Amino acid sequence: MQGEQEGIVIAVENGLAKVKTSRHSDCENCGSCPGNAAMVLDALNQVGAKPGQRVLVEVAEVSMLKSAFVVYIVPLVAIFVGTMVGGYLGEYLDVSPGWFQVGGAIFAFAGSVLYIKKVDRSAKQNSKMQPVVKRILTD
Numbered sequence: 001m002q003g004e005q006e007g008i009v010i011a012v013e014n015g016l017a018k019v020k021t022s023r024h025s026d027c028e029n030c031g032s033c034p035g036n037a038a039m040v041l042d043a044l045n046q047v048g049a050k051p052g053q054r055v056l057v058e059v060a061e062v063s064m065l066k067s068a069f070v071v072y073i074v075p076l077v078a079i080f081v082g083t084m085v086g087g088y089l090g091e092y093l094d095v096s097p098g099w100f101q102v103g104g105a106i107f108a109f110a111g112s113v114l115y116i117k118k119v120d121r122s123a124k125q126n127s128k129m130q131p132v133v134k135r136i137l138t139d
Contacts, residue, residue, distance in 0.1 A: 003059045006137065009049045010040065017045035017133050019057050042124075043131035054137040063129045070119050075112040082108025 007021035019041045041057060049055045086104020090097025123129040 003061050003064060004134070005057050005059070007041070007055060007057055009045075009051050009053050009055055009133075011051055012045055012049065015045055016042045017049050017055070019043050019055060019131075019133065021057060041131050043133045044127060045133050047133050047136055049133050049136050056134045056137055057131050058134045059131045060128070063123075066129075067123070070116055074115065075109055078108040078112035079105045082106070 005021045007019035009017045010020050011018040020038050021041060022038055043057050082104035083101045086100035087097040089104070090100035
């Protein structure tokens with residue numbers, strides 16, 4: 001399944017087009033990105049779009065779901081696991097587990113942020129995960 005969006009090319013470099021698009025309903029509900037009305041995507045420019053042209057950009061829905069899972073669910077799971085491990089460690093050392101739980105949660109959250117950055121870098125280099133300019137709508 002694919003998600004399509006219209007946008008305007010604002011810059012082109014190295015085979016990528018920076019496309020300014022309006023937010024779709026999923027983005028409006030989320031609100032985690034800065035700004036209200038528009039966002040800029042780096043899309044593979046396979047059709048040779050030029051700045052100022054209106055284009056149709058396609059994003060694989062599987063990519064969006066994977067990204068959402070990594071960004072939202074992985075940190076929550078990491079915090080939960082870090083809290084549990086910290087609590088067990090505190091009990092094993094026969095001290096109050098509260099601070100160990102807090103420390104475990106912070107440590108696990110930091111690890112999840114590093115993991116997200118790694119996934120983001122690999123996704124930017126994976127052409128299957130990137131948005132693609134499918135066609136030019138107007139000049």
